[in-house]
Amino acid sequence: MAEEIITALATAWGEGGIAIVRVSGEGCASLVDKMFRAKKRFSEQPARYMALGTLHAKDGTLFDEVLAVRFERGNSYTGEESAEIHCHGGALSAQRCVEELCALGARMALPGEFTRRAFVNGRINLAQAEAVAGIIKARSDEALAASARSLQGSFTEQIRGLMDSLTELTAALEVDLDFPEEGEGFITDGESAERIKKLSGRCEELLSGCRSGMLLRDGVRAAIIGRPNVGKSSLLNALLAENRAIVTATPGTTRDSIEETFIYKGLPVRIIDTAGIRATEDEIEAIGVRRSLKSMAEADIILRVIDSSESAAEDEIGPLSAEKKQIVILNKNDLPTRTTEADVEALFPGCPRISISAADGTGVDELKELIVRTALSGGSVSGGCSVTARQVECLLRTKEAVEAAGEALLSDLGDDLVLSCLAEARGQLSSLLGLDASEELLDKIFGSFCVGK
Numbered sequence: 262m263a264e265e266i267i268t269a270l271a272t273a274w275g276e277g278g279i280a281i282v283r284v285s286g287e288g289c290a291s292l293v294d295k296m297f298r299a300k301k302r303f304s305e306q307p308a309r310y311m312a313l314g315t316l317h318a319k320d321g322t323l324f325d326e327v328l329a330v331r332f333e334r335g336n337s338y339t340g341e342e343s344a345e346i347h348c349h350g351g352a353l354s355a356q357r358c359v360e361e362l363c364a365l366g367a368r369m370a371l372p373g374e375f376t377r378r379a380f381v382n383g384r385i386n387l388a389q390a391e392a393v394a395g396i397i398k399a400r401s402d403e404a405l406a407a408s409a410r411s412l413q414g415s416f417t418e419q420i421r422g423l424m425d426s427l428t429e430l431t432a433a434l435e436v437d438l439d440f441p442e443e444g445e446g447f448i449t450d451g452e453s454a455e456r457i458k459k460l461s462g463r464c465e466e467l468l469s470g471c472r473s474g475m476l477l478r479d480g481v482r483a484a485i486i487g488r489p490n491v492g493k494s495s496l497l498n499a500l501l502a503e504n505r506a507i508v509t510a511t512p513g514t515t516r517d518s519i520e521e522t523f524i525y526k527g528l529p530v531r532i533i534d535t536a537g538i539r540a541t542e543d544e545i546e547a548i549g550v551r552r553s554l555k556s557m558a559e560a561d562i563i564l565r566v567i568d569s570s571e572s573a574a575e576d577e578i579g580p581l582s583a584e585k586k587q588i589v590i591l592n593k594n595d596l597p598t599r600t601t602e603a604d605v606e607a608l609f610p611g612c613p614r615i616s617i618s619a620a621d622g623t624g625v626d627e628l629k630e631l632i633v634r635t636a637l638s639g640g641s642v643s644g645g646c647s648v649t650a651r652q653v654e655c656l657l658r659t660k661e662a663v664e665a666a667g668e669a670l671l672s673d674l675g676d677d678l679v680l681s682c683l684a685e686a687r688g689q690l691s692s693l694l695g696l697d698a699s700e701e702l703l704d705k706i707f708g709s710f711c712v713g714k
């Protein structure tokens with residue numbers, strides 16, 4: 262079935278040097294013929310050749326002088342016959358161009374529809390399509406590099422490698438199941454167990470690489486929490502190196518949460534300064550405290566600030582769930598110490614901690630380093646591939662299914678069960694690459710792209 266011809270502005274709205282309008286779908290070059298005048302008919306000029314010409318409205322009036330290029334079917338971004346018109350910047354000419362194309366029979370592209378067509382036509386897989394979005398959204402060199410690696414297919418290759426190993430093992434086990442009379446069997450249980458163990462190790466390796474890639478793209482949320490007056494807002498200012506939040510000697514200064522982002526070693530850190538947590542009669546402060554507790558629940562990392570010049574009083578925040586990552590910050594180390602690192606160790610055993618002065622900046626860079634290290638939990642920011650939460654979810658389920666296969670094998674539950682677990686694992690990897698993606702999933706993924714991509 263021939264797809265409709267779609268069009269959209271591919272560059273950002275607003276003033277700029279050049280604005281590019283994209284068109285894709287069978288017959289789009291003859292559509293452009295009707296509005297673009299050049300020495301040679303557009304649809305007859307060589308493919309991928311930039312031709313100079315003029316754009317005309319239906320009544321013939323000229324509205325821009327542009328460059329235009331056509332791509333042949335099978336040799337374009339979408340895989341379809343497509344074209345680009347490079348107008349003068351400023352939204353007006355490009356918008357006119359899109360309108361004229363629509364008047365001639367094209368329709369406005371939906372968000373991500375060009376990339377969706379590239380996927381549907383097999384030019385790229387789903388992991389690569391998601392990497393395109395990653396490149397657009399990247400906010401640091403490291404995040405950009407991780408997405409570019411994914412787009413080039415290095416993540417895909419690793420997933421395919423895993424799928425191949427799964428297939429080999431499945432095939433060996435199936436032979437055994439089909440020809441049980443062959444005695445010894447094609448593969449011993451010991452060998453299968455060994456291979457399953459390797460597979461689950463490989464899943465774990467991929468997962469740890471992915472987590473850092475995902476963090477690079479999405480960043481981490483770190484909430485600064487603590488009792489009033491310990492120096493939370495001062496810490497926010499020190500981390501941002503600007504006077505963003507109000508700091509006073511009066512406890513209860515911060516009423517509402519403040520969010521800002523800084524980037525350290527390529528990792529965007531969203532930092533949230535919250536109201537000091539204490540029991541309070543003040544209605545506004547109480548709302549602030551509730552917001553602090555909410556920020557705490559939503560954060561990836563808790564930066565728990567303690568005033569080391571005061572003795573560690575009753576902790577009003579209470580312990581965190583074991584899954585929450587936490588860094589204990591002993592602030593005001595420029596003042597005489599009343600709470601020591603040993604006191605902190607007693608209160609929060611095994612928790613990473615650091616002594617700083619938000620006032621004079623001592624230890625602030627070390628703290629940034631510690632935040633990034635804690636967020637990545639040992640992983641590194643370089644070399645990883647950018648992935649989405651969806652892809653991580655698929656990999657996690659793959660690992661679970663592989664492990665279930667291992668358990669089924671050990672407890673002698675029969676090859677049938679082992680095989681169905683392995684089939685589940687393969688299924689997860691195949692949905693990671695979008696080999697059997699539902700329309701609903703595609704709508705969700707491509708819907709988050711920008712129009713024109």
Ligand SMILES: Nc1nc2c(c(=O)[nH]1)N(C=O)[C@@H](CNc1ccc(C(=O)N[C@@H](CCC(=O)O)C(=O)O)cc1)CN2
Pocket residue numbers: 281332335336337338345384
């Ligand atoms: N002007 C312009 N710039 C752009 C794009 C575009 O579509 N137009 N891109 C897109 O958003 C990106 C480049 N990505 C592209 C990827 C593949 C093909 C393409 O035509 N692929 C064919 C032919 C490959 C070849 O010539 O080697 C293919 O895969 O068959 C084009 C662009 C970024 N810059």
Ligand SMILES: Nc1nc2c(ncn2[C@@H]2O[C@H](COP(=O)(O)OP(=O)(O)OP(=O)(O)O)[C@@H](O)[C@H]2O)c(=O)[nH]1
Pocket residue numbers: 487488489490491492493494495496507508509510511512513514515516535536537538592593594595596617618619620621
């Ligand atoms: N000497 C010293 N004073 C500090 C340091 N950090 C913060 N202060 C002072 O401590 C007081 C409280 O600082 P804030 O940053 O407003 O504290 P907060 O935790 O945000 O307080 P609330 O918003 O009320 O919860 C101010 O007078 C700061 O100047 C530090 O490292 N050393």
Ligand SMILES: [Mg+2]
Pocket residue numbers: 493494495507514515535536537
């Ligand atoms: Mg404050």
